[in-house]
Amino acid sequence: xxxxxKLAELFKELDDQLVGCxxxxxxxxxxxxxxxxxxxxxxTRGKLALLDGLANEMxxxxxxxxxxxxxxxxxxxxxxxxxxGVKIMDIFLKARAIMTGYFGLSPIKQAIFRGLLSxxxxxxxxxxxxxxxxxxxxxxxxxxxGSSCARFNAPVIKDRHFNTLAAKPLHKIVPEMDSPxxxxxxxxxxxxxxxxxxxxxxxxxAVLDVLNREGVGVYLPANQACCGIPAxxxxxxxxxxxxxxxxxxxxxxxxxxYLITACATCTATLKExxxxxxxxxxxxxxxxxxxxxxxxxxxxxxxxxxxLEPIEGNGDRTVTYHDPCHLKNSxxxxxxxxxxxxxxxxTFKEMDEAGTCCGCGGSFNIAHYDLSKKIGSRKAENIMxxxxxxxxxxxxxxxxxxxxxxxxxxxxxxxxHVIELYADGLCK
Amino acid sequence: xGAEKLIKDFEAIVGAENVMSSETDRHAYSYDAAVLDPVVxxxxxxxxxSEALGLTTKLCNEHGIPLTVRGAGTNLSGGTIxxxxxxxxxxxxxxxxxxxxxxxxxxxxxxxxxxxxxxxAAAKKGLFYPPDPGSQTVSxxxxxxxxxxxxxxxxxxxxxxxxxxxxxxxxxxxxxxxxGSRTVKCVTGYNLAGLMVASEGTLGVFDKIILKxxxxxxxxxxxxxxxxxxxxxxETVAAIIANKIVPATxxxxxxxxxxxxxxFRGAGLPVDAAALLLIEVDGHPAQVEDEAAxxxxxxxxxGATELKVAKDAAERDAVWQARRDALPALAKLKPTxxxxxxxxxxxxxxxxxxxxxxxxxxxDLTIGTFGHAGDxxxxxxxxxxxxxxxxxxxxxxxxxxxxxxxxxxxxxLSGEHxxxxxxxxxxxxxxxxxxxxxxxxxxxxLDPKGILNPGKILSLQDLG
Ligand SMILES: Cc1cc2nc3c(=O)[nH]c(=O)nc-3n(C[C@H](O)[C@H](O)[C@H](O)COP(=O)(O)OP(=O)(O)OC[C@H]3O[C@@H](n4cnc5c(N)ncnc54)[C@H](O)[C@@H]3O)c2cc1C
Ligand code: SF4
Ligand code: SF4
Numbered sequence: 001x002x003x004x005x006k007l008a009e010l011f012k013e014l015d016d017q018l019v020g021c022x023x024x025x026x027x028x029x030x031x032x033x034x035x036x037x038x039x040x041x042x043x044t045r046g047k048l049a050l051l052d053g054l055a056n057e058m059x060x061x062x063x064x065x066x067x068x069x070x071x072x073x074x075x076x077x078x079x080x081x082x083x084x085g086v087k088i089m090d091i092f093l094k095a096r097a098i099m100t101g102y103f104g105l106s107p108i109k110q111a112i113f114r115g116l117l118s119x120x121x122x123x124x125x126x127x128x129x130x131x132x133x134x135x136x137x138x139x140x141x142x143x144x145x146g147s148s149c150a151r152f153n154a155p156v157i158k159d160r161h162f163n164t165l166a167a168k169p170l171h172k173i174v175p176e177m178d179s180p181x182x183x184x185x186x187x188x189x190x191x192x193x194x195x196x197x198x199x200x201x202x203x204x205x206a207v208l209d210v211l212n213r214e215g216v217g218v219y220l221p222a223n224q225a226c227c228g229i230p231a232x233x234x235x236x237x238x239x240x241x242x243x244x245x246x247x248x249x250x251x252x253x254x255x256x257x258y259l260i261t262a263c264a265t266c267t268a269t270l271k272e273x274x275x276x277x278x279x280x281x282x283x284x285x286x287x288x289x290x291x292x293x294x295x296x297x298x299x300x301x302x303x304x305x306x307x308l309e310p311i312e313g314n315g316d317r318t319v320t321y322h323d324p325c326h327l328k329n330s331x332x333x334x335x336x337x338x339x340x341x342x343x344x345x346x347t348f349k350e351m352d353e354a355g356t357c358c359g360c361g362g363s364f365n366i367a368h369y370d371l372s373k374k375i376g377s378r379k380a381e382n383i384m385x386x387x388x389x390x391x392x393x394x395x396x397x398x399x400x401x402x403x404x405x406x407x408x409x410x411x412x413x414x415x416x417h418v419i420e421l422y423a424d425g426l427c428k
Numbered sequence: 429x430g431a432e433k434l435i436k437d438f439e440a441i442v443g444a445e446n447v448m449s450s451e452t453d454r455h456a457y458s459y460d461a462a463v464l465d466p467v468v469x470x471x472x473x474x475x476x477x478s479e480a481l482g483l484t485t486k487l488c489n490e491h492g493i494p495l496t497v498r499g500a501g502t503n504l505s506g507g508t509i510x511x512x513x514x515x516x517x518x519x520x521x522x523x524x525x526x527x528x529x530x531x532x533x534x535x536x537x538x539x540x541x542x543x544x545x546x547x548x549a550a551a552k553k554g555l556f557y558p559p560d561p562g563s564q565t566v567s568x569x570x571x572x573x574x575x576x577x578x579x580x581x582x583x584x585x586x587x588x589x590x591x592x593x594x595x596x597x598x599x600x601x602x603x604x605x606x607x608g609s610r611t612v613k614c615v616t617g618y619n620l621a622g623l624m625v626a627s628e629g630t631l632g633v634f635d636k637i638i639l640k641x642x643x644x645x646x647x648x649x650x651x652x653x654x655x656x657x658x659x660x661x662x663e664t665v666a667a668i669i670a671n672k673i674v675p676a677t678x679x680x681x682x683x684x685x686x687x688x689x690x691x692f693r694g695a696g697l698p699v700d701a702a703a704l705l706l707i708e709v710d711g712h713p714a715q716v717e718d719e720a721a722x723x724x725x726x727x728x729x730x731g732a733t734e735l736k737v738a739k740d741a742a743e744r745d746a747v748w749q750a751r752r753d754a755l756p757a758l759a760k761l762k763p764t765x766x767x768x769x770x771x772x773x774x775x776x777x778x779x780x781x782x783x784x785x786x787x788x789x790x791x792d793l794t795i796g797t798f799g800h801a802g803d804x805x806x807x808x809x810x811x812x813x814x815x816x817x818x819x820x821x822x823x824x825x826x827x828x829x830x831x832x833x834x835x836x837x838x839x840x841l842s843g844e845h846x847x848x849x850x851x852x853x854x855x856x857x858x859x860x861x862x863x864x865x866x867x868x869x870x871x872x873x874l875d876p877k878g879i880l881n882p883g884k885i886l887s888l889q890d891l892g
Binding site for chain 2: 016019020022023024025026028029038039040041046049050053058059060061064065067068083084085
């Protein structure tokens, strides 16, 4: 193992941020992982203390600390509630980068991030092959949800019910687009994001459909790459930088008023992490900042900019809403998606703990499935207890997790993106 | 070899999954919310039954292992910083509310129940549990009892000790000691439950606690009054009480805190105000109306420049948001935040505020003060960076000076945050040598090997 002193030196860089934690312990009230385990190493205060311990050479088990660092959903709930205003997400992401620099990236992640994600064309064609063959390995269990459970008990698949890859991804349905502003006088760029492109292309179609109806021009460049969050969360800043640069170069080509996404995680990454964590070609900094200012969630755009009105006389369908962490905690967007549900004519019903994480957390769900399932299971219960027929949310990643959880409980509810409710007139 | 055998013994009691011995786990239980150096324990165990808690205590005693019970670890005085080589015993596996009795208005709880969870469960049954420390969303009832935690409602409703009707606790021999009862009146034997209150884990390990509940007030009214001087605000406090009105909450903020809160939230607080009072009266609706009118009059008569009475729930919430913001707003200003709680008789608040300003000037320290004006429990909050050695030395001097002043005014070292490690050295100054000797003799009989949270309250330094 490389020199632990060297590692301590690297962690000292975080000292100015770590020292802001006053160890009050208030994060115990909100951290979903701690909520399940009750272990101090799982809560923010404990994790920060471990990093501080490494920086000050009070600890030698760097591997143990790294393990703890990864038992985290990066949901940001602790940060948005921290009385001391500690920049917890910055600390965690930087710490993961330091750890990856020290331990190296696992061969699997290397293959995925550096080989696949950084190469959108290859990624797309391999995923395309996957969608043709996956039928061999999965069987439909809950037709309403459209999720599939593993026919063979592959270790990573466990007993989860997952949404299958779409037969035809969005980039095949609508390869690219550059339409002029219509009646609204506005034009937006659409960043699709991997999950919508490959698993939920229908959400992408719904977005385009609504924008078209509202007279908004669209810039949709071909060959979009991943936003980079999976790489960054794994401490792979190299791949992250590459992906950001690739995307920025695509989008500077367009001329638009706003950039919208229908994925909470992508929005938060573009707005918060691209400007703060990008360490590549510094000539792109300016463009990143300009793009950040224009970026918003689709419901924010429709409600705040286009001033969509709620429809009088609520429809038959009752809908409850789950706040994705990346919209609520990172960007403070909570009222607009709810307004969208009402604009779609649905009867809205608030659930308990609507703002609590669903437990997905990107690769957390894969590495700590049992924990993720416990957190998600509580979410599912709150959803079911709301008495609504449909669960709506604003993040396709949350949709994957919630679909899994509701399907396992045979809830008989459907899971929709708010834009689908609106575009498809599901409440009329 | 011996250590391994011991781990096996603990595992046999609490189960292997509840014994934590890795470096990371131990490091994560080396601190609490006090600004003190961490001490890493040898082992951490989490009993999840009453019997396991008793057996754990007994096993520690048999081997002479120091034992520190830990609830949420939010105390501000080092009460859960373990002794070197000691065991930390977690109570969050013991978090069941065993009974809420509506007819007799009491509840029986395990020590690891979170304060706010319990208060909400009581509220669901139409009952009220008043003690509301600022940490209530995470603090445990066991920790509250062991620190005699207070809160915003102390003036009218009292503090945790006023709600402890009885308890079962484990002594070092693993005997279950029973004290108090489910009845309002009880004189059966010594009031050992009273002795356990504020004992900070040094005399026994709480198992089940019987807590009193009261009917909730039917109505409440909140207001915010702004004053041109601290003296005018303090005189208002004295006048309210002299008029036989006991508000449920009577909170104060100094100019520094007002400015910090305004910068933080931007809710429109007057940044040039010298002091601000937040007042809530509660009770029967008619009484609330009467009292609110009198309080309003008193505020004006004492020179309040502005008075805002909350008209609805949203406005009431805005009033209390300002108070809830006090600590976060201050804490964000500097890396380290030392939250003190020296307490003086109510009438001495202006003098204490003056003394604090004096100390802050003399030592060049940033101090923001807010707190419970109704009961004289102030929270001078020193903002600093503990890495700045020179300033840190001045902070320590400042803390000494704050205590000197508080004691000189007939006050006390700590209103609610406890003694722990942080204030043990000042204890004799407030009490007497004889008092400490008495306490030591008592402790040495009840805990002959001195395993129960050594060094807390009773310092180990001057033992000789
Ligand atoms: C932001 C913040 C705000 C706060 N506001 C207030 C406030 O308004 N009023 C106030 O009074 N305090 C306040 N505190 C201090 C602290 O929250 C209280 O002292 C609280 O009661 C501690 O509860 P805990 O569960 O965290 O106990 P811990 O910190 O875990 O333990 C406290 C003490 O209790 C002992 N103990 C715990 N459980 C047991 C048991 N079962 N048997 C025997 N001993 C036991 C421990 O050994 C220790 O000595 C605040 C703290 C913070 C960080
Ligand atoms: S809430 Fe913030 S300051 Fe408090 S312990 Fe957690 S991270 Fe630290
Ligand atoms: S980001 Fe979420 S999971 Fe991670 S420590 Fe914070 S609250 Fe817990």
